[in-house]
Amino acid sequence: MLILTAGTALAVFFLRSGQVQLQGAGQPSAVPEEELIHTPPAETLYGIPVSAYAVQKGTVRWGESLATLLHPHGVSLQTIHMISLLPDSLIDEKKIRPGNSYTLFTDRDTIPAYFVYEKDPVSFVVIRLEPGPPEAWNGKKPVELRQQHASGTITTSLWESLQEANAHPMLAVELSEIFAWSIDFFGLQQGDRYRVLYEESYVDSVSTGITKILGAWFYHNQNEFWAIPFVQGGVRSFFDEEGNSLRKAFLKAPLRFSRISSGFSHSRYHPVLKIRRPHHGVDYVAPAGTPVLAIGDGVVTHAAYQRGGGGNYIKIKHNSVYSTTYMHLKGFAKGIRKGVYVKQGDVIGYVGSTGLSTGPHLDFRFYKNGSAVNPLRVEAPPVEPVAEQHRPAFGIVRSITLDALASLQ
Secondary structure, eight states, rough: OOOOEEEEHHHHHHHTTEEEEEEEEEEEEEOOGGGGGOOOOOOOOTTTEGGSSSEEEEOOOOOHHHHHHHHHGGGOOOHHHHHHSSSSSTOGGGGTTTOEEEEEOOOOOOOOOOOESSSSSEEEEEEOOOOSSSSEEEOOOOOEEEEEEEEEEEEEEEHHEEEEEEEETTTTHHHHHTTTTTGGGGGOOOOOEEEEEEEEETTEEEEEEEEEEEEEEEEETTTTEEEEHHHHHHHHEEEEETTSOOOBSSOSSSSSSSSEEEOOOEEOOOOEEEEEEEEOOOEEEETTOOOEEEOOOOOEEEEEEETTTTTEEEEEEOOSSSEHHHHHHEEEEETTOOOEEEEETTTEEEBBBBBSSSSSEEEEEEEEEEEOOOGGGGGOOOOSSSGGGGHHHHHHHHHHHHHHTTTOO
């Protein structure tokens, strides 16, 4: 047991308060309150005292470079050349992008003393222009993390419901990715409900995006779906209330957002051939160029043009039982060819209208033991459930998450 003497306890208090000075043999003692000098901290920007300089902010325009940004303000071409020689980790002239912000700090002279370029909403580089040769260092703005929540009922779309709830619009994407193996987001219905807890980052009081989902609940097709975050084996994943992983062997659909124009049928009227014939797949309508995703890990067995009407198509063998086909593609993703191994969620091609097609769409087909099955009815088993030794810890996280989500009713 650690025992603190009265003197030690006082020393710890004053060390923490910052009101100490060293005397004699290095013994700390409190500075009397009347001897303390309270100086208000100087206002700084990027760590530079604002009061000492005239500050001029700007935004990089199309075609501007270091020379066009600095030379009009009196910075010599020699200095600009020396800046261009700085390591790319500090500033890469080729990556100065239109729309990014910069700031000039000018003292009594007309030539700026500092130039600050914002690489992104968080990271920036400070370049001291004078005196002497330029020096540079990287910096980061303070990031504020806020816990947020959203809940609602879908009347038209998840996107519009989130807008009505004044929630971050990217929640639609986050939720579609978390529940991709359980919910067909192309088939959401009026009356479906959701609740979500999430963490959002802010820089300069402006949102820079969602950092993590802290828990989610979805009611769809008269079923409840839970997403409980839990770290297992150093990896943060989402599990249902029973501890089963939400990540399953296959994605629910090969596109993030689209709509189904034609389902699985043994007799469908073909819009081009004007005859009835089987359509053993699902047609997803989406704009040309929309990325098509591999619904599971596997090996590409075909990536070619099919003369029979399928146009550009890709076939993937996932295991000894399952395979999938993606047809009418505008083109293939870089590196996609026969024999290539792809991971679940990889972009393999792009929606098009090649072959016998009346417009941009994806004809997606699912095969089990070589026979076509309805992709919308495939139930894939969950993978990587919570390990038995982690069940007690998961139970605590589950209780906290479910209670927090229930409080959003």
